[in-house]
Amino acid sequence: MQQEAFDPPFGSVYKQVLEGWCDVDEISELDSGADCSEVEARVPVIDLSCLNEELEDIEEWCKREICEAAQEWGCFQVINHGVSSEILEKMRCEQIKAFKKPFQDKLDLDTYRWGTPSATCLRHLAWFEAFHLPLTHLHTTTTTTTTTPFSTTINQYAKITSNLAEKLAEILAEKLGHNLGFFRENCIPSKCYIRMSRYPMCPISPHVFGLMPHTDSDFLTILHQDHIGGLQLLRNGKWLNVNPKQETLIVMIGDLFQAWSNDVYKSVEHRVNANKHFERFSVAYFLCPSNETMIESSCGGSSSTYRSFSFGEFRQQVQDDVKRFGHKVGLSRFTL
Numbered sequence: 001m002q003q004e005a006f007d008p009p010f011g012s013v014y015k016q017v018l019e020g021w022c023d024v025d026e027i028s029e030l031d032s033g034a035d036c037s038e039v040e041a042r043v044p045v046i047d048l049s050c051l052n053e054e055l056e057d058i059e060e061w062c063k064r065e066i067c068e069a070a071q072e073w074g075c076f077q078v079i080n081h082g083v084s085s086e087i088l089e090k091m092r093c094e095q096i097k098a099f100k101k102p103f104q105d106k107l108d109l110d111t112y113r114w115g116t117p118s119a120t121c122l123r124h125l126a127w128f129e130a131f132h133l134p135l136t137h138l139h140t141t142t143t144t145t146t147t148t149p150f151s152t153t154i155n156q157y158a159k160i161t162s163n164l165a166e167k168l169a170e171i172l173a174e175k176l177g178h179n180l181g182f183f184r185e186n187c188i189p190s191k192c193y194i195r196m197s198r199y200p201m202c203p204i205s206p207h208v209f210g211l212m213p214h215t216d217s218d219f220l221t222i223l224h225q226d227h228i229g230g231l232q233l234l235r236n237g238k239w240l241n242v243n244p245k246q247e248t249l250i251v252m253i254g255d256l257f258q259a260w261s262n263d264v265y266k267s268v269e270h271r272v273n274a275n276k277h278f279e280r281f282s283v284a285y286f287l288c289p290s291n292e293t294m295i296e297s298s299c300g301g302s303s304s305t306y307r308s309f310s311f312g313e314f315r316q317q318v319q320d321d322v323k324r325f326g327h328k329v330g331l332s333r334f335t336l
């Protein structure tokens with residue numbers, strides 16, 4: 001398997017699992033996932049310029065659309081979100097610059113992740129590499145070997161998307177009658193982060209995922225995908241394509257909002273299919289609270305679906321499950 005010097009060593013590290021892939025059911029499951037990739041998810045598109053409307057009715061209508069999409073889809077797309085096409089274009093250049101470095105150099109950075117080297121079965125292999133950049137890296141100007149300082153472009157992108165995430169979270173919280181200061185108080189810069197991802201060309205697609213099916217463990221995620229495609233979401237038991245739309249951001253509800261809203265909003269299960277012919281880039285902003293933040297279901301008492309838990313406890317459980325089973329179990333661990 002030919003690999004560029006900057007690609008992670010997928011072929012050699014995954015060799016054992018790939019050589020043992022004789023589980024016919026597993027392969028047909030993965031292949032059938034790829035089969036339905038022609039079906040497009042008609043994820044609601046919301047024009048955020050309506051939030052700045054003088055007319056209160058239009059603003060209220062827009063907020064209602066947001067809440068309804070979060071309930072019905074766990075996901076929506078936004079336009080006129082404040083991130084200019086120029087910043088998006090520059091972000092792509094930043095990503096190319098960050099990823100097209102020798103693999104060994106990237107490995108030295110504590111912000112770098114790649115694939116699932118400890119996976120033991122085909123469906124747990126992932127064909128991606130990523131940089132996780134906590135917002136505390138904002139304004140960092142020094143270059144050291146272990147941290148990745150934000151460039152001006154990443155700074156701009158992070159600032160706009162973090163404000164946007166907070167604003168959308170407040171709209172969703174308002175509907176639940178929650179305290180609006182909650183996100184400002186609890187979602188601190190050291191926990192919120194930008195994840196820049198690259199999905200290298202994958203010669204054995206569709207037998208492996210770019211990114212395994214999962215829900216995000218945060219309150220909400222704001223995602224920008226490039227023009228290649230491959231993102232899918234699960235709706236009514238079917239995997240549907242979220243086709244790329246230029247200058248559109250995708251907002252996904254995470255587990256914390258689902259628990260906090262007592263299942264009013266749904267965290268959306270999604271995945272990325274690997275691509276045989278093209279590399280793909282995406283960038284996501286994750287709105288996360290401090291480890292101590294308690295997630296208490298909005299209605300409380302006996303009708304709550306979930307027991308109260310701290311974000312730290314939730315994260316730890318996710319990590320333990322991934323280690324033990326190769327995948328996340330998620331919110332079902334916290335039901336009453």
Ligand SMILES: O=C(O)CCC(=O)C(=O)O
Nearest residue numbers: 195197225231272282284
């Ligand atoms: O790359 C994508 O489109 C999705 C990324 C994602 O789901 C994640 O990073 O959690």
Ligand SMILES: [Fe+2]
Nearest residue numbers: 214215216270
């Ligand atoms: Fe995700």
